[in-house]
Amino acid sequence: MIYLDNAATTLHKPPEVAEAVKNAILTAGNPSRGAYGAALSASRTVYDTRAKLAELFGCPRADHVVFTANATQALNTALYGLIWSGDHVISTDLEHNSVLRPLYDLEARGAKVDFVPADKRGCIRYEDMEALFRPETRAVVCTHASNLTGNMLDIARIGRMAHAHGALFVVDASQTAGAAKINMQGMDIDVLCFTGHKGLMGPQGTGGLCVMPGVEIRPLLRGGTGVHSYDREPPQEYPARLEAGTLNSHGIAGLYAAVGFLLETGVGNIAKREHALMQRFYEQVRGIEGVTVYGDFSSPARAAIVSLNVRDYDSAEVADILASEYGIAVRAGAHCAPRMHEALGTVQQGAVRFSFSYFNTQAEADAAAKAVREIAEE
Structure with a gap:
C-alpha cells in the first residue's frame, strides 16, 4: 500500500516509537500516583516529554505543556477556558470543526465570532482580519495550515496583530506540529494546540497544549490529579490544573521517542523533504486535463497537502478507485472543513486529498500522479 493520508494520521512512524510504547506498557505505573519505582519512572517520562515539546515549540516552561487525548480536546480546553459570554473572537474560513464547533457553541452562549473570509484559492487577506x-x-x-488545501497562514504576523490589539492568540497546529518550525515566543503565540499522531509521528491518543506564562485557562475537566486531593477545586498550577484523570503514559512514552527523532533529524529537514514530495506530485497533476487542484502553491510555506478533483466524479468514488485498483490510500469528502469547501465551491463534490510524510518516497509520489492521470483519461 502507498499511504498518502498523513494529514489524517502518520501510519509510518520511527521504529523507536513502537518500542517505547511496548516498554511503557510492560513497565510504567501511574504517573503522579505513587512513590514506587514504576510510578516514578512514568512520572519522569511524562516530564521529560514535556521538556522535549517545550524545546520543540519554543515554550518557555516545560510545566506549561499540558497533555490531552488529541488536538480536539486541547482546542476545546483552550476555547472554553478562555472565552466568556460577551467576548469577541476572530477566526478564519480555513478552520477544522475542532475550532468551528466550539466557536459556534460559544456564540450560542453569548460570545461574538467573526470569520475572515477565504477566496477561491483558500487564501485570506490579513487586512480583512485587521478590520x-x-x-x-x-x-x-x-x-x-489548512487540512484541506495545505495553505499556511503567517502566524507570526497574526500574533503581532493580535497582541497589538490586546488579544490572545490561540493556534491550531494539528497539521504543522513536527512538520514546520514553530516558536511560540518568536511568533507571539499564547496557546499552541497540537496532536501527537500526525506530524509529530507519535501514537494516537496523544496531544496537548502549550500555554505561555500569565495565560490563565479555566479547567475543562475536573477530577483526580494526584495532588491536593482534599481541595474542592482543581490545583491552580500548571499542568495539573488542566490534567484531570490518569494520563496516557504509554502513548506519551511513544511521543517522547517521536519528538526525539524530530529533534535529531531536524524539523527543517523534515519539512524540506515533505515539501519536495508534495511539489513533485503537484507538478505532475496540475496540468492534467479534467483535474482541478485546490489551494495556493505560490508560496513555499505550506503543508505537504494536495487536494484535487477529477472531472465531476464524486471524490469518494475516486478515492475508492485509488485504493482498490492502485493500492493508494488517500482521504476524500469534506475533511471536517465546511467553510473552506464553501469557499472552494466543492461542498457537493468534496475533494480527494493526498498528504505526504517524511517516510514517503519519490516513487510513491510518481505512482500517485500516474494513477490520477489514468483515472482522468479513462
Missing part, C-alpha cells in the same frame, strides 16, 4: 478587531476582542483563534 475585525474590536475593544472587546478576546482572542484570535486560527489554524497554522
Whole structure:
C-alpha cells in the first residue's frame, strides 16, 4: 500500500516509537500516583516529554505543556477556558470543526465570532482580519495550515496583530506540529494546540497544549490529579490544573521517542523533504486535463497537502478507485472543513486529498500522479 493520508494520521512512524510504547506498557505505573519505582519512572517520562515539546515549540516552561487525548480536546480546553459570554473572537474560513464547533457553541452562549473570509484559492487577506478587531476582542483563534488545501497562514504576523490589539492568540497546529518550525515566543503565540499522531509521528491518543506564562485557562475537566486531593477545586498550577484523570503514559512514552527523532533529524529537514514530495506530485497533476487542484502553491510555506478533483466524479468514488485498483490510500469528502469547501465551491463534490510524510518516497509520489492521470483519461 502507498499511504498518502498523513494529514489524517502518520501510519509510518520511527521504529523507536513502537518500542517505547511496548516498554511503557510492560513497565510504567501511574504517573503522579505513587512513590514506587514504576510510578516514578512514568512520572519522569511524562516530564521529560514535556521538556522535549517545550524545546520543540519554543515554550518557555516545560510545566506549561499540558497533555490531552488529541488536538480536539486541547482546542476545546483552550476555547472554553478562555472565552466568556460577551467576548469577541476572530477566526478564519480555513478552520477544522475542532475550532468551528466550539466557536459556534460559544456564540450560542453569548460570545461574538467573526470569520475572515477565504477566496477561491483558500487564501485570506490579513487586512480583512485587521478590520475585525474590536475593544472587546478576546482572542484570535486560527489554524497554522489548512487540512484541506495545505495553505499556511503567517502566524507570526497574526500574533503581532493580535497582541497589538490586546488579544490572545490561540493556534491550531494539528497539521504543522513536527512538520514546520514553530516558536511560540518568536511568533507571539499564547496557546499552541497540537496532536501527537500526525506530524509529530507519535501514537494516537496523544496531544496537548502549550500555554505561555500569565495565560490563565479555566479547567475543562475536573477530577483526580494526584495532588491536593482534599481541595474542592482543581490545583491552580500548571499542568495539573488542566490534567484531570490518569494520563496516557504509554502513548506519551511513544511521543517522547517521536519528538526525539524530530529533534535529531531536524524539523527543517523534515519539512524540506515533505515539501519536495508534495511539489513533485503537484507538478505532475496540475496540468492534467479534467483535474482541478485546490489551494495556493505560490508560496513555499505550506503543508505537504494536495487536494484535487477529477472531472465531476464524486471524490469518494475516486478515492475508492485509488485504493482498490492502485493500492493508494488517500482521504476524500469534506475533511471536517465546511467553510473552506464553501469557499472552494466543492461542498457537493468534496475533494480527494493526498498528504505526504517524511517516510514517503519519490516513487510513491510518481505512482500517485500516474494513477490520477489514468483515472482522468479513462
